[in-house]
Each structure stands twice: as structure tokens, then as C-alpha cells.
Amino acid sequence: MRLGHAAGRVLAAHDVARSHVKAGERPAVLIGKDTRISGYMMEAALEAGFSAAGVDVCLVGPMPTPAIAYLTRALRLQAGIVISASHNPYYDNGIKFFSAQGTKLPDELESEIEAEMDEPISCVPSAGLGRAKRINDADGRYIEFCKSTFPFDKDLRGLKIVVDCANGAAYHLAPPVFHELGAEVFSIGTEPNGLNINHEVGATAPAALREAVLAHSADLGIALDGDGDRVMMVDAAGTIYDGDQLLLAIVRSRLRQGPVSGVVGTLMTNLAFEHAMADLQIPFVRSAVGDRYVMDMLRQQGWLYGGENSGHILCLDRHTTGDGIVSALQVLSALQEANCDLATLLGGLKLYPQKLINVALSKGFPWKENALIAETQREVESDLRDCGRVLLRASGTEPLLRVMVEGQDASLVNKAAEKLAAAVREAVSS
Secondary structure (H helix, E strand, O other): OHHHHHHHHHHHHHHHHOOOOOOOOOOEEEEEEOOOOHHHHHHHHHHHHHHHOOOEEEEEEEOOHHHHHHHHHHOOOOEEEEEOOOOOOOOOOOEEEEEOOOOEOOHHHHHHHHHHOOOOOOOOOHHHOOOEEEOOOHHHHHHHHHHHOOOOOOOOOOOEEEEEOOOOOOOOOHHHHHHHOOOEEEEEOOOOOOOOOOOOOOOOOOHHHHHHHHHHOOOEEEEEOOOOOEEEEEEOOOOEEOHHHHHHHHHHHHHHHOOOOOEEEEOOOOHHHHHHHHHOOOOEEEEOOOHHHHHHHHHHHOOOEEEOOOOEEEEOOOOOOOOHHHHHHHHHHHHHHHOOOHHHHOOOOOOOOEEEEEEEOOOOOOHHHOHHHHHHHHHHHHHHOOOEEEEEEEOOOOOEEEEEEEEOOHHHHHHHHHHHHHHHHHHHHO
């Protein structure tokens, strides 16, 4: 409630200053959520906070994160709010903000909201309280938007597709998108109960999709995460494709239409992808891990395409943010254009072996300054020589240190990752 109140006050002040709201009108925001049980509680609290600040609220219920970005822009609202912890388990939750342009809020505006949260909650006069209403046609609007990103002269007739919605926000939206474009659709992960979001289904657990694709003899499988902004895919043979591979498929397709000025990856992007960009003579840079950092880098460079191996893919010629459904449609369009399967489209790309180990981290633990971790990292990097790399980073959503080792030799990579993870555990426990 304090966050809603603080955000409402800051957004209202900005809109008045910029004349985005006419005299006598109230600013308005959109609130959506995924399917976790705590969303009901947080939605009501946010609504109360915004109302107390004199801001109208539009509610859409369960809706993917990228849908809120689109609808905020389409409805000309001042901000969009998503109650979601994305790929995390049901007992976590979080809040994401989008600007009126459908992009993540600038750091300066977030800082203003955080500062305002230290102020006591007040309430505007009764006549100025914000009103709440439900947007009843939000589902249809977003479905049509997704379909509009697929070429009008193409359809998906003749394709059997399994869609895994992770028991998350896209459970009632993703299957109709692919069905209305002509595909025969089999759905899994479409029975949310508030407690099963991302549980053994979705982009973070693609084995379930693989099993369903093989069971249905489907042509392709598409797995989203809990809030619908990540995507993984599976081909008819049961091969799983991650964000790096899907981004390459999209970039190859765009190259047929004209030059690609550059592509942004992250520190986690596979080295094989970077080499593929070099072979295609496309400039490539890495950002920090996180789709907002990929977006920031794309803006700085003036480029359109980027993503993460976790399945966040940004196609700024189609959407202002990462969208699992839209990204999948771009891959399907690329396959139709090339008239081939995913493996062929990727041109034999073989990702370097990567080993990722998550180590529990106590809050505030200074892992960057720890001598044991630093020494072990030097030893591991020496063992890898010039045939691999090491990345340590704290998770942005969980109390974990992510230990990643990548290289050409899978056995060496696994040993190096285990050695480094053991050192982190020892440092934390001592």
C-alpha cells in the first residue's frame, strides 16, 4: 500500500508537470498479476495506495508482464504495474513497473518513488480519491496484438504445437494465439491453483514440454515462464532450444530482410553465439544479466535485437519489452520463411558446455572480497586457460550466488564449476 501511494504521488506530480493529464482529470495506472495466491492481497493493497493518492486504477487480473507493457501504452495510461515474481516459486512475489511508453521505469523515477515511501501515507480529499474499474476486453486486445506480430500472409496450418504456460499468467492467452493462427494446439501448464506456478513446468523446467512434444508427436513445443516474458522451444526430435539459439534463429531471419546493425547479449550468453555473430559479421556486445540491462544497451547502441539464454528475447521492431509469445511467433515465422526445421536454421550451431550451480548466500555476505573464492577462481581460470570462462554473480531475485563455468571441454567445465561452488559454500559456512 505504501508503494502504491508513493508511486501514485510521484507519477501524478510528473504528469501534471508535463501536462500529460488535463485539469480536473486523474492520472490512471494499469495493474496486472500472475497466478500466485499472494497476488490477490498485493493487488488490493496497491489499489488502495493508488486510490489514496488520487490515481485511478484499471484492473485486468492474470496477465503476462509484456501484456501489461502493451496495454499501458495502448490505453494511454501513466504506468503499468505487474505483480509477479516471474520464474520464481509461488511463495515469492514482486512488483514491476512500466512507463507510459511500455518500457521499464528509468532509475531516476524509481529512486523518487523509493524516497517517497519514507513519507507517511496521507489521503487526498474524498472527492479526489482514485476510482477502480476492470478492463473486460484486455484478453482479446492482447491476443490480437500478439497475432499482429506474425506476418499477415502466413499462418500455422498443418503444425502441431504443444504450448506450456507454466501454470502462469499466459494460461488463458497463449493457446488461443497459436490456435487462431491455425495450429493444432495441445496445452500443458494451464491449470493454475495459486501454488503451482513454474512447478515442474514452463521455461524453467522444459523437460515437461519435451515429454509432451514426443507424446503428441508434435512438430514443436513452446514453453513460457510464470509471467510470460521468457520462452524455450523443443523440436519434434525432443531437442531443447534456449534463448541464445532462438535469438540466433530470429537474427538469421531478419538478415534475409536487410542488414542487422547489432545484437546485445549478456554476461551469460554462450560463447558460441558470440562466434556466430562474428561469422555473420554482426556487431555484438554484452550487458549485465537482466532484460532491463539488455534494453538499456540496445537503446545506447540504437539496435533492435537482444536477449538472454534464459529465454528473454527483445525484438524492438515488434514490442517494447521481452515477450515469450511474440518471440515464439518470430521463430515460427523464421522457420516458415526458410522452409526448414530449427536445427537447420541454426546452421549447426553447437553451444559450448555451460555448468551453472546456484549456491545459497546469506544476506550481505561479501563474496567479492573473500580470499578463498578469489583464489579458487584464479585456479579454475588457469585450468581452463583460453578455452573457457568463469562468471560469478549474485541473483537479482533470490539469495543465491550463481556460479557459471563455460568452455569447450564438458568434463573440465563440470569439474571447475563444482570446485568453485564448493569453495563458495565453504566461505559462506565459515
